[in-house]
Amino acid sequence: MSKLKELNTPIFWAEGHPGELDAATWQVEVTGLVKEPRTFSYADLLALPKTVVNARLTSVTRWSVFGAWGGVHFRDLLDVVGVDPKAAYVEFFSYRKIYTTAIPLEVALRERTLLAYEFEGEPLEEDYGGPVRNFCPYLWGYKSAKSVVRVQLLDRPSRGYWEVRGYPDAAQILAGRMLDINTRRWRQIPDGEVIKFLDDV
Ligand SMILES: Nc1nc2c(c(=O)[nH]1)N[C@H]1C(S)=C(S)[C@@H](COP(=O)(O)O)O[C@H]1N2
Ligand SMILES: [Mo]
Numbered sequence: 001m002s003k004l005k006e007l008n009t010p011i012f013w014a015e016g017h018p019g020e021l022d023a024a025t026w027q028v029e030v031t032g033l034v035k036e037p038r039t040f041s042y043a044d045l046l047a048l049p050k051t052v053v054n055a056r057l058t059s060v061t062r063w064s065v066f067g068a069w070g071g072v073h074f075r076d077l078l079d080v081v082g083v084d085p086k087a088a089y090v091e092f093f094s095y096r097k098i099y100t101t102a103i104p105l106e107v108a109l110r111e112r113t114l115l116a117y118e119f120e121g122e123p124l125e126e127d128y129g130g131p132v133r134n135f136c137p138y139l140w141g142y143k144s145a146k147s148v149v150r151v152q153l154l155d156r157p158s159r160g161y162w163e164v165r166g167y168p169d170a171a172q173i174l175a176g177r178m179l180d181i182n183t184r185r186w187r188q189i190p191d192g193e194v195i196k197f198l199d200d201v
Helices: 044-045 074-081
Strands: 027-032 038-041 052-060 063-073 089-094 098-105 114-119 133-135 150-154 176-181 183-189
Touching: 027 074, 038 044, 038 074, 044 114, 052 133, 074 114, 074 133
Parallel strands: 027 150, 063 176
Antiparallel strands: 027 038, 052 063, 063 114, 089 098, 089 150, 114 133, 176 183
């Protein structure tokens, strides 16, 4: 059993569970304001430099899970296609393209944002957004689109699945109580990326 499943991490599929997804035939199209649009296979992504970050996925529904997320840093991905200087946002499309969301390019390029394909050294399964998902610990989890098939660079924001249904586009993580999935304890978090709990001693 995967670590995320073992921890009983919630599984969110607002658009419906996609069923079985095949990494061997998976493709991620990188398009929009890039110099050379390109489609990456799962193997192509694995062949790019790998980055592993210790960080948290934090949901607006007030839970948070910590671990070692591995994948491709957006700088390494975007270096391949070349970024148009007008690009300012990165939009993600999940499998079937019903679920979308976008983050500022600046946030995508931060240290711990990844096009992730593993957690704790294990490939991500469908339930948790495999074969590849956005992982962005800086913003609420609805920005971390699962099972990504398209990454599109834009010169403007674009409201996605939850944003058009009322969740703030800025998606700033707000202070308050949070269920830490790793320990099953309620903890107090500050605003912003969850690095430490406020009630840590
Ligand atoms: N395609 C897709 N991606 C998604 C979602 C979704 O419903 N569909 N939910 C988002 C939300 S609100 C959160 S908190 C995280 C949850 O990730 P998990 O289901 O892997 O725990 O995925 C995000 N990415
Ligand atoms: Mo969420």
